[in-house]
């Protein structure tokens with residue numbers, strides 16, 4: 033069974049752009065191996081990540097990510113069963129969304145009263161999937177990430 037998990041976390045103090053690039057590289061290698069797909073959005077203070085994969089794989093991966101020192105406070109805002117992936121081509125894509133900084137802060141701070149808020153956020157983030165030529169091994173490259 034396929035599951036998707038969506039969370040928003042706070043970027044830990046001192047985390048640099050290089051740190052995020054390293055996270056992305058590791059995530060892309062691991063996720064390909066685990067058949068996990070998804071998207072990582074970053075604003076000035078927050079990460080928002082959507083992960084899709086087999087339920088058993090997702091449980092372990094999300095638990096591992098939650099303990100990562102490069103971010104903190106990692107509440108799962110949405111976890112549900114899916115039949116099709118929203119990011120089938122991304123082992124992990126990174127998008128910079130400073131324009132969504134306030135919304136990410138509020139959703140992280142207040143949590144979801146209902147799933148609709150998390151779904152809305154995912155829709156906003158999804159609007160910035162990269163062009164076809166930026167998928168696969170190229171997805172982490174700087175010029176590909178400038179899809180916003």
Ligand SMILES: Cc1cc2nc3c(=O)[nH]c(=O)nc-3n(C[C@H](O)[C@H](O)[C@H](O)COP(=O)(O)O)c2cc1C
Nearest residue numbers: 055058059062063072079081096097100102103124
């Ligand atoms: C915001 C964020 C997102 C991450 N996303 C992933 C991911 O999608 N897949 C992954 O394998 N690791 C991801 N990581 C890294 C993991 O926390 C962990 O460092 C990595 O899986 C290697 O784990 P290991 O050292 O136990 O092998 C992420 C880390 C952070 C801070």
